[in-house]
Amino acid sequence: DTGVxxxxxxxxxxxxxxxxxxxxxxxxxxxxxxxxQTLGQGPEFLxxxxxxxxxxxxxxxxxxxxxxxxxxxxxxxEIQRTEQGDxxxxxxxxxxxxxGYEQYFGPGTRLTVT
Amino acid sequence: xxxxxxxxxxxxxxEAASLELGCNYSYGGTVNLFWxxxxxxxxxxxxxxxxxxxxxxxxxxxxxxxxxxxxxxxxLRKPSVQWSDTAEYFCAVSPGGKLIFGQGTELSVKP
Numbered sequence: 001d002t003g004v005x006x007x008x009x010x011x012x013x014x015x016x017x018x019x020x021x022x023x024x025x026x027x028x029x030x031x032x033x034x035x036x037q038t039l040g041q042g043p044e045f046l047x048x049x050x051x052x053x054x055x056x057x058x059x060x061x062x063x064x065x066x067x068x069x070x071x072x073x074x075x076x077x078e079i080q081r082t083e084q085g086d087x088x089x090x091x092x093x094x095x096x097x098x099x100g101y102e103q104y105f106g107p108g109t110r111l112t113v114t
Numbered sequence: 115x116x117x118x119x120x121x122x123x124x125x126x127x128x129e130a131a132s133l134e135l136g137c138n139y140s141y142g143g144t145v146n147l148f149w150x151x152x153x154x155x156x157x158x159x160x161x162x163x164x165x166x167x168x169x170x171x172x173x174x175x176x177x178x179x180x181x182x183x184x185x186x187x188x189x190l191r192k193p194s195v196q197w198s199d200t201a202e203y204f205c206a207v208s209p210g211g212k213l214i215f216g217q218g219t220e221l222s223v224k225p
Binding site: 031033035040041042043044045048055056091093101102103104105106107108 | 218
C-alpha cells in the first residue's frame with residue numbers, strides 16, 4: 001500500500017448530472033477526510049469519518065453532497081444535480097489515531113461541470 | 115470562526131536566498147500546526163508538524179518552523195532555498211480532526 005488513492009482522477013460532467021468519487025485510504029488509517037480545493041485557495045474541509053461513522057460535516061456542504069464509508073474502508077463522495085460552482089479539485093486524506101495527527105493526501109479528483 | 119492567514123501570496127527568490135513564510139491562526143484553544151507543500155503536478159505532502167514540546171520544529175528538506183503561542187504564529191523558514199523548492203506552501207491548523215488551511219503561498223525560486 002503506497003498511499004491514498006482516488007478515482008477517477010478527472011471527471012467532466014454536464015450541469016444537473018450526478019457524480020460519485022471514490023477514495024481508498026492507507027489501509028491502517030481509521031480516519032478519512034474529504035476536502036475541496038479551488039484555484040488559488042487552500043483546501044476547504046467538507047467532512048470526515050472515523051471508521052464508518054461520519055463525525056463532522058461542514059456547514060458549507062449543501063444537501064446535494066453526501067459521503068459514505070461503509071465498513072470503515074473506502075469512501076465515496078456523491079454530488080447530486082451538479083452545478084458549475086461545484087467545479088473544483090476534491091481531495092481525500094487519511095490519518096491514524098484518535099487525535100487525527102498528520103493527514104496523508106491523495107492525488108485528488110478534478111471535477112469540471114460544463 | 116477558526117481561520118488561518120498566510121501573508122504572502124507569491125514569493126519570488128533567487129537560489130541561496132533565505133525564506134520566511136508567515137502564518138497566523140485564529141483559535142483560542144490547543145491546536146496542532148502543520149505546513150504542507152504541493153510541488154507542481156504532485157499532491158499535498160507534509161513538510162513538518164507541531165503538536166507540543168519544543169516550539170522550533172524541523173521538517174524535511176531543511177525546512178523549520180517556529181511556534182510562537184503569544185503571537186498565534188507558525189512561520190516557516192529555510193536558510194537557503196533551491197530551485198527545487200519551487201512549490202505552493204500551505205499552513206494548516208487542527209483543533210482536532212479536520213485541517214483548516216490558509217490560502218497558500220506560491221514560492222518561485224529562480225536558478
